[in-house]
Amino acid sequence: MQAREQAPEIQPVLDQLRERFGDRFSTAPSVLERHGQDESYHTPMPPDGVVFAESTEEVAEVVRLCAAHRIPVIPFGTGTSLEGHIGALSGGISIDLSQMNRILEVNAEDLDCRVQAGVTRKQLNTHLRDQGLFFPIDPGADASIGGMAATRASGTNAVRYGTMRENVLSLTVVTASGEIIRTAQRARKSSAGYDLTRLFVGSEGTLGVITEVALKLYGIPEATSAAVCQFGDLESAISTVILTIQSGIPMARIELLNDSQMEACIRFSGLEGYEKKPTLFFEFHGSESGVKEQAEAVEAIAGEFVGSAFQWAEKAEDRNKLWEARHNVHYAIKSMRPDCEVMATDICVPISRLAEAILEAEKDLAATGLKAGIVGHVGDGNFHVGYCINPKSKQEVEAAKGHNERMVMRAIAAGGTCTGEHGVGQGKIRYMEAEHGPALAAMKAIKQALDPQNIMNPGKILPA
């Protein structure tokens, strides 16, 4: 834990919060530590106190108190972010929303719902299953819906269902002055003014605290099937993806694992019958005949690039095993070496530039000698490198950072972005200027307008 001096003016805030929230306020070192550390390699930066809020009104109360004393406010969901989003860089109060975990309404007729920010995606889907509905956005971790909105999360299903950008209908937000606003009504579309919903989606707590989220839902498809196809080389796998997307086949999931990632997954997740080769995982949603038709079309495309015969996972348990393996890539990489921690990064490029982006990343990896896995939501042009590094080895950390930086700069040069879905947090701030240029001034003006005291999760997204 890094030392940071506690601002002298915080004591009265801590005292008032303790009096107001009793045992739902904590300054216990273990609690502070847990709230200053996400799942990333960034240095833990614990807050000065943590409030476990139970309602939007309580969040507003805390923000108003912090605003009156110019004390930073850092929203906390499940702590599964990957770019140091929750570190209390200037101290302050962490508002833990995990106890705000009520599903407020499910409107099956309208295919929408409204949940408190602390509801996790698995909790929501368990709740929805009996009604034949589901919420498709799946970033891997069982993140909170509020956190997913705040980082504009996506994941494996985004190629078909979109990201949080497309699937949030409206938000309840506590602003930097402690006002409660709702960003939009419940209608599917609107032209009534500025799109505040989309502004807060992806704002990473820097403009306000998201306390409730209204989401689009989908009917569980009549038929679902999944398949695996292995390729002789990465280019063939990626060409299969590109042609599939261009053909307009409505894939639900199309995921790439490179050979080293596949090797780690075979070992870690006990995937039997597969080789250490570039591999695509497919999932098809639709009617019985629609799924069959999609699968045949994709198998034909893969055949053109000498992909293996599809290995089908027809049963739900086989599919679950496949996607569990996919979700566990992080742990599979971790198991590559005993002293390994995973440093994860993500970029996203136009799909026509995907093959060169991944191939250059692989070539550069070979030159650094780092161990790493590459997995991608390739239908979106988005992929991740998971570096297996010893965090105590300065040389390894620097090598990974250097590789990441070169990959990001190539992505930006190719019309892509420094982060497809993980967000900026602390980790990608240094690339914001390169990616956005003069548009960054507009972002800073918005931040200044909505959080003039810079108390909302300061030090994230925008360079000083």
Next chain:
Amino acid sequence: MQAREQAPEIQPVLDQLRERFGDRFSTAPSVLERHGQDESYHTPMPPDGVVFAESTEEVAEVVRLCAAHRIPVIPFGTGTSLEGHIGALSGGISIDLSQMNRILEVNAEDLDCRVQAGVTRKQLNTHLRDQGLFFPIDPGADASIGGMAATRASGTNAVRYGTMRENVLSLTVVTASGEIIRTAQRARKSSAGYDLTRLFVGSEGTLGVITEVALKLYGIPEATSAAVCQFGDLESAISTVILTIQSGIPMARIELLNDSQMEACIRFSGLEGYEKKPTLFFEFHGSESGVKEQAEAVEAIAGEFVGSAFQWAEKAEDRNKLWEARHNVHYAIKSMRPDCEVMATDICVPISRLAEAILEAEKDLAATGLKAGIVGHVGDGNFHVGYCINPKSKQEVEAAKGHNERMVMRAIAAGGTCTGEHGVGQGKIRYMEAEHGPALAAMKAIKQALDPQNIMNPGKILPA
């Protein structure tokens, strides 16, 4: 034309623009008049001068000049807006973008393109056809892509393809200070900072001038078919829509015309073989078998609500006739009476509230004695009333405004919005407080931050 005093400080701006742009600058009364009047009932408010810009740099030059003299800037595309968006309420310079009509790039591999703001949607689709691609957003009018982005337009295809919100990848914008920014890179998704693209989409020229637009494209579907189904009553037609949407059938278009609208269309567009009854127009996109499957599923649903047998429009020319009739509803209403002008309005509600919203609108119409047609993008919960009024009859204008207001307030109470796709302009400003409540303050703060002099299309979207 309403009298308005010319601000004294504008003369030097007019002189400089004339010197700089020669015959691409005009103060001719006919030109001014055309640029102060859209297709709505709002009082024409001509600007003081019109610049026909040919590049983003020229737009930036004009905005910088206006900013230096605090003169309003009003962007102009094709003038097809419906809520008085282009009226120069405080005078100023209209920037006509219609000569910025170049298609800058089409990236077929990435299913995207970049166009200048003055390109119209029909121009784009004509250009794309040979490559097997299309851009689906279709607001009826052959609007400019820049104008469609500025009003967050949608139309008949939105139920499947989304609105401009979902289909703009990035924008080039001239800010209120005359800086040129690009709101995003070309990647399909990104978590790199605030979503400036979505902020400018729907901002109606009040935050900056959109000069270039990057768009998602789609492959022309393998198969397309359209059908018409008529119902004994409105409720049965809407119930068919609701059940179709809930069943997850990926309709490309699902449009409702009420009986009076259908009567007008039969007469105006020579639609033969149809009755004056509540009617649904359907369009299906997909593979041959997919389209067949969708159509059978929808026909079965319609049968449950005693809809007529589907009348199919298999051939492209028959489909075109159908959709031309749909697009010409405006003129069909106009033809209801010789002295008629159409006052169009739109609201959007959660689909579960659609039946009551339309039925109440019809009942209220009957009470006012107004002639009107109702058409709806009902898959989105969005519908329009086109009032056939004599604009010189104060009583008729007031009756239509009163009906509109009651309908809007019912929509807001039902969780809907005062405008699904036409935008706020001048016409819906009065409902912004009712719809957004305290969130309006956040919109105003953003406006103040990005346009501190209030020169960008002043008097639109936000109440004073």
